[in-house]
Each structure stands twice: as C-alpha cells, then as structure tokens.
Amino acid sequence: MIKDSAVSSHCVQLSAAHPVLLWADAGAPCLQAETLAERLQLPLIRGKPAHQTLVLFLDADGLALGLSDMPCRHMLRADFSRILPRIQPQRLKSELLVRAAKIRKRRSTTLLAVDATAGLGEDAFLLAAAGFEVLLFEYNPFIAVLLEDALRKAQMLPELATICARMQLQCGDSIQLLQGLHSPPDLVYLDPMFPARHKSAKVKKKLQLLQMVEQPCTDEIALLQAALAAQPQKLVIKRPLKGAPFAGLKPSYSITGKAIRFDCLQVRS
Numbered sequence: 001m002i003k004d005s006a007v008s009s010h011c012v013q014l015s016a017a018h019p020v021l022l023w024a025d026a027g028a029p030c031l032q033a034e035t036l037a038e039r040l041q042l043p044l045i046r047g048k049p050a051h052q053t054l055v056l057f058l059d060a061d062g063l064a065l066g067l068s069d070m071p072c073r074h075m076l077r078a079d080f081s082r083i084l085p086r087i088q089p090q091r092l093k094s095e096l097l098v099r100a101a102k103i104r105k106r107r108s109t110t111l112l113a114v115d116a117t118a119g120l121g122e123d124a125f126l127l128a129a130a131g132f133e134v135l136l137f138e139y140n141p142f143i144a145v146l147l148e149d150a151l152r153k154a155q156m157l158p159e160l161a162t163i164c165a166r167m168q169l170q171c172g173d174s175i176q177l178l179q180g181l182h183s184p185p186d187l188v189y190l191d192p193m194f195p196a197r198h199k200s201a202k203v204k205k206k207l208q209l210l211q212m213v214e215q216p217c218t219d220e221i222a223l224l225q226a227a228l229a230a231q232p233q234k235l236v237i238k239r240p241l242k243g244a245p246f247a248g249l250k251p252s253y254s255i256t257g258k259a260i261r262f263d264c265l266q267v268r269s
C-alpha cells in the first residue's frame with residue numbers, strides 16, 4: 001500500500017514544475033479514477049487534454065504515463081510480463097544484477113533485499129525471481145502509482161503472482177525509510193537515475209517521459225549514508241559503464257556489462 005501523506009507532499013512539489021493531469025478514458029473504472037485523483041491531488045478529466053499535456057492515463061488496462069497526443073501503446077506502463085523471458089532459470093542466473101546480488105553467507109532461509117530506488121520495479125522483480133523478499137522504496141508518486149498498478153495486475157497472472165508476492169512497495173524517501181527497518185537487510189540495491197545512456201529511440205522515449213517527472217539524483221551522499229547505515233551484508237549500485245562511482249564510493253568489486261556495471265560493496269562479513 002502507498003502512504004497518502006508521502007504521496008501528496010512530493011506530488012505538490014513536482015506538479016509545480018511539470019503539470020500533470022489524470023486522464024480517465026471511457027473504459028476506466030470511475031471509482032478508481034476518482035480515488036487516484038484525490039490521492040495524487042491531480043485534476044481529473046475525461047476528454048482528450050490539450051496538445052502535449054503530460055498525463056497519467058487510466059484505461060481498462062490500468063495506468064500509463066504519457067503525452068496527450070501519444071497513442072496509448074507508446075505510453076509508459078509498468079508491466080512485469082515483459083520480463084518473463086529473463087527469468088527462465090538459465091537466463092536468470094546470468095543476469096548481471098542477480099550475479100552482483102549473490103549473498104555468500106546466508107543468515108536465514110529468507111534473504112531480504114531493499115530496492116531503495118524502485119522505479120518501475122523491473123530490477124526488484126529480477127531480485128524477487130532470484131528468491132529475495134524485496135522491499136521497494138519509491139518517492140516519486142507518479143512512478144509509485146505505475147509500479148503499484150503493475151503489482152496489482154501481476155496478481156492476475158499465476159507466473160507473476162508468486163514472484164510479486166515477495167515484493168512490497170512503500171512510497172517515501174529511502175533516506176528516511178531505510179532508518180525504519182526492523183533488522184539489517186541482506187542487500188541494499190541502488191539504481192539512481194543517471195543521464196540517458198541508451199541509444200535506441202524506444203528507450204530514449206521512455207527515459208524522456210521518466211525525466212519529465214523525475215530528475216537525476218542530487219542527494220547521492222545522503223542516500224549512500226542511509227544505505228550504509230542500514231548495515232546490509234552487501235550494497236549493490238547500478239552505474240553507467242564508464243560513470244564515476246556513486247558518491248565517490250570505492251566498490252569491493254564490479255560486475256560489468258556492455259553499457260552498465262554493478263558496483264558491489266561487502267558492508268559486513
């Protein structure tokens with residue numbers, strides 16, 4: 001569940017810079033549209049908004065973020081079914097993130113990961129598929145509701161539902177939420193927004209939309225300090241392949257791919 005207070009305060013800040021409308025299509029459930037508009041403090045409209053308006057679009061398939069003139073298939077939705085091919089056992093084992101997240105000394109049968117920059121939850125889904133219980137922290141209310149929508153839809157597909165049952169979303173700032181953990185997690189994972197790195201037009205479009213509601217991370221040091229203070233066994237940070245280490249942190253080792261790398265720090269043995 002998303003906490004209303006956290007959603008509203010961040011929303012007011014964001015909507016000043018990027019006005020967003022909630023556009024409910026004819027097929028959208030009325031009650032869901034009204035509840036969402038109230039929770040996010042967004043104007044709710046039913047007809048097509050003016051040219052190039054940034055919208056949260058609600059239809060019978062759920063929620064999407066886009067511009068009013070875009071075909072809705074080009075809008076940004078969180079959808080775990082797209083990742084299903086990547087969780088086939090052989091492929092999952094070779095996922096860079098899953099390799100980076102490997103925990104050498106298990107303290108119990110359950111492994112707990114905190115994804116402190118959850119975004120649309122794709123990386124968290126990979127971690128959950130690899131067996132972690134995952135707490136997902138996301139402070140951007142627009143991104144959080146897209147993620148919440150994906151988790152809701154996943155309950156209807158058995159192959160996703162068992163994995164998503166291990167994922168729990170909390171909307172709020174990780175710098176505070178990490179302080180409220182009951183016990184040290186096995187893993188803290190950070191994937192703070194960094195400037196566009198992909199060349200494909202499709203990915204660029206997705207990033208551009210995300211960047212209209214979320215800016216690159218500016219509080220690197222505070223986020224890193226909060227992650228370390230949570231005393232995970234391991235900290236993993238996604239970076240662009242040639243990017244500087246996050247907040248100047250020297251990793252114990254890195255796992256590198258073609259465009260990205262995962263910096264890994266063994267925080268405690």
Ligand SMILES: C[S@@+](CC[C@H](N)C(=O)[O-])C[C@H]1O[C@@H](n2cnc3c(N)ncnc32)[C@H](O)[C@@H]1O
Binds near residue numbers: 172191193217223
């Ligand atoms: C690059 S995206 C993460 C993408 C994600 N790994 C995925 O697989 O979809 C970064 C996300 O972290 C969120 N974020 C950044 N700083 C945060 C913080 N201090 N607390 C909570 N969320 C944060 C941003 O709002 C953004 O949605």
